[in-house]
Amino acid sequence: MAPVPPADPSPSPLSAAKLPAPKPPWWRDRRVVPWVVQAVVGLLVLLLIAFLLGNLIRNLTAAGLLLSWRWLQQPAGFDISESVIPFNAQLPYWRALAAGLVNTIRAVLVGLVGATLLGTLVGMASFSHNGLLRRLARVYVEVVRNIPLLLQLVFWYFVVFLTLPNGLAAIQLPGVVLAKSGLYVAGLGEGLRWMGPTLVNGVWQAPLRLSVEFGALLTGLIVYSGAFIAEVVRGGIAAVPKGQWEAASSLGLSWFATLRRIVLPQSLRVIVPGLNTQYISLAKNSSLAVAVGYTDLYSVAETTLNQTGRAVEVILVLLAAYLTLDLLISALMNGLNHLVQIRER
Amino acid sequence: MLWNRTRSLGASLLAAGLLAGCAGDDGGVQSQKLSTITGRGKLVCGVEGKLPGFSFVGPDGKYLGLDVDVCKAVAAAVLGDPAKVEYRDLNSSERFAALASGEVDLLSRNTTMTLSRDAAGGNGLSFAPTTFYDGQGVLVPVASGIKDLKGLAGKPICVESGTTTELNLADRMREQNIPYTPLKFQTSDQTFAAYLGDRCVAVTSDRSQLAGKRTSFPKPDAHTLLPVVMSKEPLTPATTNGDPAWADAVRWIVYGLMQAEESGITQANVDAKLAEAKANTNQADLRRFLGVEGDFGKQLGLPPDFVVKAVKAVGNYGEIFDRNVGPASALKLDRGLNRQWKDGGLIYSPPFR
Numbered sequence: 001m002a003p004v005p006p007a008d009p010s011p012s013p014l015s016a017a018k019l020p021a022p023k024p025p026w027w028r029d030r031r032v033v034p035w036v037v038q039a040v041v042g043l044l045v046l047l048l049i050a051f052l053l054g055n056l057i058r059n060l061t062a063a064g065l066l067l068s069w070r071w072l073q074q075p076a077g078f079d080i081s082e083s084v085i086p087f088n089a090q091l092p093y094w095r096a097l098a099a100g101l102v103n104t105i106r107a108v109l110v111g112l113v114g115a116t117l118l119g120t121l122v123g124m125a126s127f128s129h130n131g132l133l134r135r136l137a138r139v140y141v142e143v144v145r146n147i148p149l150l151l152q153l154v155f156w157y158f159v160v161f162l163t164l165p166n167g168l169a170a171i172q173l174p175g176v177v178l179a180k181s182g183l184y185v186a187g188l189g190e191g192l193r194w195m196g197p198t199l200v201n202g203v204w205q206a207p208l209r210l211s212v213e214f215g216a217l218l219t220g221l222i223v224y225s226g227a228f229i230a231e232v233v234r235g236g237i238a239a240v241p242k243g244q245w246e247a248a249s250s251l252g253l254s255w256f257a258t259l260r261r262i263v264l265p266q267s268l269r270v271i272v273p274g275l276n277t278q279y280i281s282l283a284k285n286s287s288l289a290v291a292v293g294y295t296d297l298y299s300v301a302e303t304t305l306n307q308t309g310r311a312v313e314v315i316l317v318l319l320a321a322y323l324t325l326d327l328l329i330s331a332l333m334n335g336l337n338h339l340v341q342i343r344e345r
Numbered sequence: 346m347l348w349n350r351t352r353s354l355g356a357s358l359l360a361a362g363l364l365a366g367c368a369g370d371d372g373g374v375q376s377q378k379l380s381t382i383t384g385r386g387k388l389v390c391g392v393e394g395k396l397p398g399f400s401f402v403g404p405d406g407k408y409l410g411l412d413v414d415v416c417k418a419v420a421a422a423v424l425g426d427p428a429k430v431e432y433r434d435l436n437s438s439e440r441f442a443a444l445a446s447g448e449v450d451l452l453s454r455n456t457t458m459t460l461s462r463d464a465a466g467g468n469g470l471s472f473a474p475t476t477f478y479d480g481q482g483v484l485v486p487v488a489s490g491i492k493d494l495k496g497l498a499g500k501p502i503c504v505e506s507g508t509t510t511e512l513n514l515a516d517r518m519r520e521q522n523i524p525y526t527p528l529k530f531q532t533s534d535q536t537f538a539a540y541l542g543d544r545c546v547a548v549t550s551d552r553s554q555l556a557g558k559r560t561s562f563p564k565p566d567a568h569t570l571l572p573v574v575m576s577k578e579p580l581t582p583a584t585t586n587g588d589p590a591w592a593d594a595v596r597w598i599v600y601g602l603m604q605a606e607e608s609g610i611t612q613a614n615v616d617a618k619l620a621e622a623k624a625n626t627n628q629a630d631l632r633r634f635l636g637v638e639g640d641f642g643k644q645l646g647l648p649p650d651f652v653v654k655a656v657k658a659v660g661n662y663g664e665i666f667d668r669n670v671g672p673a674s675a676l677k678l679d680r681g682l683n684r685q686w687k688d689g690g691l692i693y694s695p696p697f698r
Contacts, residue, residue, distance in 0.1 A: 077515060077516070078511050079518075079525075079527045080527075081527050081528055082526075089516075089519060158538055158539075162544050180543060180544060181501060201499055202500070203499050213528070290529075290530070291535065293528045293535070293539060295529065299529060299531075302438045302507055302531070303438075303507050303511065305438070306437070306441065306506075306507035307461070308461075308467070309461065309462070309467045311442055
């Protein structure tokens with residue numbers, strides 16, 4: 001509102017007269033200009049999108065490949081080595097993609113938990129009074145984060161896991177067998193009877209099974225992301241003022257209790273945003289699973305792309321799936337961020 | 346491998362964006378691809394790159410193999426020089442995207458011709474004549490004692506993802522109701538590494554590929570091909586549907602290699618035959634075939650003597666086969682179905698007329 005004196009005798013004509021004399025032209029009006037600028041930029045973006053989409057559709061039509069989703073209903077015709085949801089070759093492509101997605105989510109969830117635990121422990125260890133432990137933590141971080149993840153995955157799979165013994169020579173503990181084909185654990189089998197791992201026709205079988213492919217992928221993801229998370233945690237702990245440590249120690253709290261009760265809770269608000277980035281990377285990195293023979297979403301999509309020739313559609317499905325997954329992780333972490341931020345005074 | 350993977354994604358994205366690049370490609374009589382290749386001065390050929398006998402890098406750093414010789418023949422026919430080829434190693438998942446996006450001009454990469462790959466509503470490829478009739482086989486360690494598919498029940502089998510092999514395996518096992526675990530890898534290197542690492546009791550692929558790969562195993566004799574042939578695998582060079590004139594040119598260059606064998610024209614005697622054709626006006630067939638008479642080359646957008654150039658570069662089909670996968674090679678494969686039709690095989694060139 002313009003500063004109109006309250007005692008003014010004739011308000012209605014005056015309010016117009018007292019405003020900066022001639023109304024400014026619209027291109028200098030602060031209420032109009034931002035809208036115009038936004039509209040122009042928005043229009044340009046829309047035009048660009050329309051141009052790209054138009055080009056895509058025109059050329060796809062020319063190549064006889066106009067976007068179509070009917071293939072999703074056709075039988076896939078290929079098998080999947082491990083799937084949480086039931087799958088066989090007669091089921092349609094969308095079921096295969098769903099099975100792949102579930103496998104991806106499974107790897108990502110377990111990977112997130114594992115990497116967080118490992119990263120937190122290593123991050124804490126870098127503040128230990130034990131010099132050896134501190135240096136070990138540094139060496140781990142520096143070695144792991146400077147080697148490409150794909151190389152590490154190939155190393156875990158071909159060098160570590162595939163050199164495990166097979167068949168009868170497998171490592172056998174009561175109720176647990178670790179063989180080249182995977183980890184087998186006793187559990188409730190058919191008819192709710194307790195069953196241990198058994199060797200049938202040269203192949204181990206057990207109620208609970210973890211394939212080496214899954215194992216190699218998980219190990220790779222956890223070890224790799226763990227190193228980055230350790231750095232995030234280290235940064236968070238370092239951000240807590242030294243006085244907090246000194247105050248805690250003057251109260252007689254042990255090193256671990258200080259970290260657990262005083263320092264870590266305060267460092268969370270620095271750690272969580274950084275953690276978000278690492279979680280998202282981990283979810284995206286899981287698509288390297290195909291290098292170690294684990295049937296994740298990317299692997300299924302690749303086979304699907306080849307069988308159907310619907311490159312654009314399959315890539316769109318992939319983009320949408322990874323985007324959704326990452327946005328979900330991001331949303332959860334932002335929620336967590338709010339929780340830890342509230343305590344700030 | 347990271348590189349491979351990046352390229353695979355890149356190729357797929359290219360395929361997605363393909364479209365942006367080559368707008369305004371509306372055919373006409375002249376082939377856009379042919380003028381692109383002549384303008385560029387080299388042919389970009391997609392090959393497997395690590396498959397002995399078909400396409401691999403020899404000790405001197407040069408590409409060798411049956412698929413590579415097809416690239417060389419096409420380069421010789423189009424550009425007059427078999428060395429003017431740029432090879433791109435493609436894995437089976439990225440090959441079609443690379444071709445569709447125009448990253449490679451020609452795919453000569455032990456690729457099986459199938460309906461869905463050919464059809465405009467499928468992958469939309471255009472296939473040249475089949476250069477190797479193959480079938481899917483299974484390689485197992487001799488020590489495993491496995492004799493047939495039933496012996497693989499419940500066992501893990503290594504297979505390259507994105508291949509017809511993967512589907513045939515699923516079909517054959519389903520037919521016979523044999524449970525199995527397919528372990529899929531993106532490249533043939535990973536597939537065979539997992540097999541040699543004993544993760545799978547068997548690896549399945551085209552029989553020629555298994556025979557080729559076996560030659561590079563530490564102990565080739567410790568592995569044996571099961572007698573079962575699980576499928577028909579006509580391995581065929583391919584171009585895209587987008588440029589019929591280019592597809593025709595490739596088709597007839599390959600037929601030229603086959604016809605040359607049938608007509609008894611070899612790398613060694615092609616010059617003599619050409620002189621003979623020029624001297625003797627009565628030999629109409631030979632004169633047309635070698636481009637002394639008629640305008641076959643022009644009709645295809647190629648030089649008139651394209652057959653002479655191709656044969657001079659790599660020899661006729663029989664010579665290519667013998668040198669790369671036949672008796673003169675480490676693979677020592679029998680001609681089998683790949684004999685000339687006169688000898689009971691399937692190699693048959695339509696008339697050059």
